[in-house]
Amino acid sequence: MRSLWAPWRMEYILSDKTGGCIFCEKIDEDRDRENLILFRGRDHFIIMNAYPYNNGHLMVVPRRHTSTLAGWSAEERAEFFELADLAVAVLKRAMNPDGFNIGINMGECAGAGIADHIHLHVVPRWSGDCNFMPVFADTRVIPEHIQATYEKLLTELKGVLG
Template identity: 75%
Template sequence: MDVLWAPWRIDYILSEKGKGCIFCEKPKENKDRENLILYRGKSHFVIMNAFPYNNGHMMVVPYRHTSTLSGWSGDELQEFMELADLCVSVLQRTMRPDGFNLGINMGEVAGAGIAEHIHLHIVPRWKGDTNFMPVLADTRVIPEHIRATYEKLLQNLKLMMQEK
């Protein structure tokens, strides 16, 4: 049997599972570092995916509990895309990926893990990051601990904000 080390998963396994929406609850807590929240905007926040497809996988999430883009104001839509661009920029500066996947899964049948609260995934990609492991072994290799990635991204995000 092959064993891969993923130490951050034990936190999820042992954690108490709430009944509410994590995207509504996490921003209410004063635990941004613990909750992997990197940035807070006016209408949206940026959070790292605790169970990433790749190192640096983050999401732009509205504070408002909604499952659709319908009915958003122009300001909400603009900030949503501005934060997506900010995520790409900080990932480029920090991790130098070869490309990105950006996507929104609307509805459970579209693959949304949390269908009731829309969010935009930003996944950095590198040449060769897709190999036989996910296909044959249903296993993904994440080479850096998520907390170490968070700290690097946060540091560069703060620097970028100062440079503006």
């Protein structure tokens, strides 16, 4: 039997859980590399998913704690989707995916892991990236360490932004 290695998960498993909103906590800290924050916009930020579906799984998150899109200004809506477009551009340069899944899970019953703070997922996809592991073992194989992916994406982000 082979072992799968995901060393970044143990840190989370053993850490003290504050019970607060992880997105609000991370954006208020000045530890972007450690918190996997790639970009800070005026109203939103781009962060890597610490428990990714695929390598390079990013999220666009509003700074404001909200569970809905209702009541957003035109500027907030525009930046939200501008950052989704930026995330796609960076992932294309860094990882050359064949396509993307982009979406919002609004509400716990819709699959939102953090239902109180809405966020948009940007998941790079490659032809043939679905294999037997999720089906038979309820396991995903992420072949690159998350910090290595962060560094790669940060380098390409600087290239996209000029």
